[in-house]
Amino acid sequence: MCDFEEFIFTCSHSTIRLKSYCHFARNDPNHQCFGVKKLRNVWDQDYECGDCMERNRRNAWAQAQAQRYNGGFGYGSNGYQGGQ
Ligand SMILES: [Zn+2]
Ligand SMILES: [Zn+2]
Numbered sequence: 001m002c003d004f005e006e007f008i009f010t011c012s013h014s015t016i017r018l019k020s021y022c023h024f025a026r027n028d029p030n031h032q033c034f035g036v037k038k039l040r041n042v043w044d045q046d047y048e049c050g051d052c053m054e055r056n057r058r059n060a061w062a063q064a065q066a067q068r069y070n071g072g073f074g075y076g077s078n079g080y081q082g083g084q
Contacts, residue, residue, distance in 0.1 A: 001022045001033070001035040001036055001037070001038050002018060002019075002020065002021050002022045002025050002033045002035070002037060002038065003018075003019040003020045003022070003038050003040045004016050004017065004018055004019055004037050004038065004039050004040065005017055005019045005039065005040050005041040005042070005043065006039055006041070006042045006043065007042075007043045007045055008042060008043065008044050008045060009045045009047065009048050009049040009052070010045065010046065010047060010048050011048040011049055011052040013048075013049040013051070013052065014049075015049065016039070019040055019041070021033070022035060
């Protein structure tokens with residue numbers, strides 16, 4: 001009966017971490033536990049999980065690149081029209 005705790009993120013992902021081994025798992029060379037896993041705590045996080053943060057960061061970067069490209073293109077065509 002090892003103790004686990006769960007972290008729930010704003011993206012509704014969650015992760016479960018081992019809090020502490022029980023007596024049996026501690027004495028087992030492979031830390032195997034044959035008992036029931038006990039969820040001791042559930043922590044509501046006020047941020048997204050690492051995967052989502054990383055993905056959002058990449059999306060934001062890709063969007064910034066796309067906007068920069070579109071912006072540069074727009075300026076160029078405006079300048080051409082102005083020259084007529
Ligand atoms: Zn255990
Ligand atoms: Zn997530």
